[in-house]
Amino acid sequence: MRADSVLAHRTALLLREPARAAETVARLTERGACAAVCQLIDFELPADTRALDASLARLLAGDFDWLVLTSVNTLRALRSRAEALNLRLMIPASTQVAVVGEATAAALRELGAPVDFMPLQDHSARGMLAEWEQLRAGEPASVLMPQADIASTTLREGFAARGWAAHIVIAYRTVPAPGNPHLALQAPAAAPELPEGSYLLAPEHLPDACSRLDAVFFTSPSTVENFLALIPAPPAHLALVAIGDSTAARLRARGLEPAATALFPTPDGLINAWEQSLRAALHPPR
Template sequence: MTYQALILRDAARAAATVREFEKLGIESFCARLIDTVWPADLSELNAGIEALLAGSYHWLVLTSVNTVEVISTLLAGRRLPPRSKVAAVGTKTAKAARTRLGVDPDFVPAEQSAAGMVAQWQLEPGQKIFYPHGDLASSTLSAGLSAHAVHEVVAYLTVAAGSGGAPLGQLPAPPGIHVLAPEEIPQALDGLDLLVFTAPSIVRRFVQLAGVNLPDRVKTVAIGQPTAAALRSAGMAADAIAGEPTPAGLARAAQELLPNANHQF
């Protein structure tokens, strides 16, 4: 049996999940509902980068692949000082840091979330921390770091796809990936078995486009607890929550919901 899934994520970023789903007999479509774009004013962000290069911070905090992209672009090939430590929210962000920044993070929490960082990160008193993040970041991490000197700055903005702004490095859809335009989603729902939500902001944009009343056959997967909370807040079910925010984690969650999915992990 072939199932049909819609992964609400940019096709290039969703490609690994598409491959994992293929192992389960799931045919996937992708739809990009949001864009990440540069802030109009980069002065504070650039000032933070220069202070980082000067060794003014003990730690750089990375909470998304988008943040890594921003830092890498602004560094323009310059390397972080050897004494600067890096904290990454999860394995995917840590991998991006190795690839794009050439650094191996010093701290990655077992629970890959801001809450996990707060719970598990043991810091010496008075640490100076550079924390660039998206404009929709929750206050969880900043509140948890309140005992330290934290320089927070907005590194990128999250906007509805196609609404303007200078995008961060977007890649074209890989060959063989099926892509839906956002306006095609309401008509496609009746043919789906699975909807995969990959961020709270994507939940909110989906509701604007298609509402909250899904066909009975459609099950939902959330990439993590914040996304699941956004689904419930919108009045939708989170039928499964990925144990880790990775393609394999999403595939395991999908397997829980689809009785004939046959790949064994």
């Protein structure tokens, strides 16, 4: 534990599947903080996968100049459907791949495919539009972008403005947890053993637990909505930390001001944002 950590003995609520929250829990522990892990959302493949399967076939045939992956889940959906169809998910050499951030890039490299573009400064759809030189140059291109059912229209509108032919397909759906096991995007992973002081929290116990929490990390607009369905009026002491601009915007749209917004959508990005907000509160500018 860092000796100067202002996070010591504080608890952050992580609204994720325990296995996906493990890295954030570990980073919090390193700084002397604890975590309460409560899964509110789950991810499912579409009930009808014909559109996704057809898009996958076109991708493997080399029909697109670019494949755009805005989350690890989009790649998981492609892999799941490829396995179901007895296909090998191999990105054609003629197709370049753009990813939104490091987690998606790592998943792509595990597949054996290179990353041709990733924004360096802003790991978001806005950052992709701002930093993507080929897109900004306006040269016509065709794009496949599998996405969530609740994805924003930022990239779609950006492609249209540059004259790119974008094929958008729903790769997965965001649903309240637990989802339908027959449509699960991936098999549930075993819950990791949590360090001392951290614990799992059932959604029905969340309202009673809020008084013991110091912060809540929102990793998507959907986590905002599902949290507020249970806690319509979060207590004033609870710091609301957003993973990025779209999540922060959703909080503001619901009348709540984020205590902090992460510069990068990573565990360290979220924790750093929370820590900096606490330091600013302890030492306000004169």
